[in-house]
Amino acid sequence: MRQPTRAGVRDAAAKIAAVVPPTPLLTADIHGQVVAFKAECLQPMGAFKLRGAWHRLTAIAAEDRARGVVAFSSGNHAQGVAWAARALGMPCVIVMPADAPKVKRDATLAMGGEVVSYDRRTESREKIAAYLAHARGAVLVPSFDDPWIIEGQGSAGIEAARQAEAQGFGPIGRVVAPCGGGGLAAGLALALPEAAVVTAEPVGWDDMARSLKAGWIEPVGDDAPPTACDSLQTMRVSERTFEVLARRDAHGVAVSEAEVRAAQRWAAAKLRLVVEPGGAVALAALLSRRVEPMPGTLVMLSGGNTDPEDYARVLAGEAVFVGEPA
Known part of the structure; x- marks a missing residue:
């Protein structure tokens, strides 16, 4: 690993x-x-989150980029991934808590990210994101464990x-x-x-x-x-x-x-x-x-x-x- x-x-x-x-x-x-x-x-x-997002997304093979990425975040990692994905022409899905600040949700959407909401107290963002990544053949981009x-x-x-x-x-x-x-x-x-x-x-x-x-x-x-x-x-x-x-x-x-x-x-x-x-x-x-x-x-x-x-x-x-x- x-x-x-x-x-x-x-x-x-x-x-x-x-x-x-x-x-x-x-x-x-x-x-x-x-x-x-x-x-x-x-x-x-x-x-700062665009740093990790850019390093991660640019490491994805060119032939795999069309299937996009899936990430989970309350907003800053979401925006970093959406920013990098837009610059690289990649689809981007973000699993975001329903109570995330509106300014972060709106910015993620404005950069072309697709937002899927969840309840941070009762649902697992990791499980939701893993399911979406598998279903779409996308690359999962964790917010820190990578x-x-x-x-x-x-x-x-x-x-x-x-x-x-x-x-x-x-x-x-x-x-x-x-x-x-x-x-x-x-x-x-x-x-x-x-x-x-x-x-x-x-x-x-x-x-x-x-x-x-x-x-x-x-x-x-x-x-x-x-x-x-x-x-x-x-x-x-x-x-x-x-x-x-x-x-x-x-x-x-x-x-x-x-x-x-x-x-x-x-x-x-x-x-x-x-x-x-x-x-x-x-x-x-x-x-x-x-x-x-x-x-x-x-x-x-x-x-x-x-x-x-x-x-x-x-x-x-x-x-x-x-x-x-x-």
Whole structure:
């Protein structure tokens, strides 16, 4: 079985560089320390996910592309796959939860993706997608449990390291990344072998953090609380991503909903960036001091696809869920 490698990450970085410009590497002060921010929220489809999608879809043999691809996602992987499929002239079907943000669903449809809805609490997106892929003879493109996807996401680390050197920021000694299934964090671990890796997740959805601490995979509990971080609502990380991170002695932290909203407001005020909830958890980890800033810290701002109404409420300092403290 093919495994993700650093050589594969470098190949993915070369592929990505040929089709989209690098996203900015910004710097700002947090608690007296200058920190770098990789603004993946400024990708053409608003998130880092096009990296893995492009690396995966371009690896599909030309004779197989006419049958298309099937993916499952709450929205960012969906858009990344739809973006890549449109560019390559491939049919694309996305299995998406019925409660996915409207802005993500609409963008996926606008890029030519066909959306099949499911209930994330009672139905298995993996089973639905596998059935559709088999029925159509299409290639199944998982959102994180795939070597090409992991390598593609890691290309952000190769890009950031080059930018940090060119800008005089210095070597990246630690990277803090949002984590759902772990594809981005695992890719960064391969891309930046000298850097410590920290995953950030919403409270109650911090299965990667708990798994890394325990030494084995622990799924999200049935009593997981509501979260605005729709892109990080993965019920169980994969063996592949867990093993990459465990080998690197990565560890994880969890942040609250209020801390995520504070991070979104900070990104808007200090960096002039729109960052979605799931894309702001790594920043929230530093602002809340669950991760202390240190020289050479890189924070991944992984996406900016958020419903305008919800984002306006965040900027206004309002709670997202009824009865939740602001």
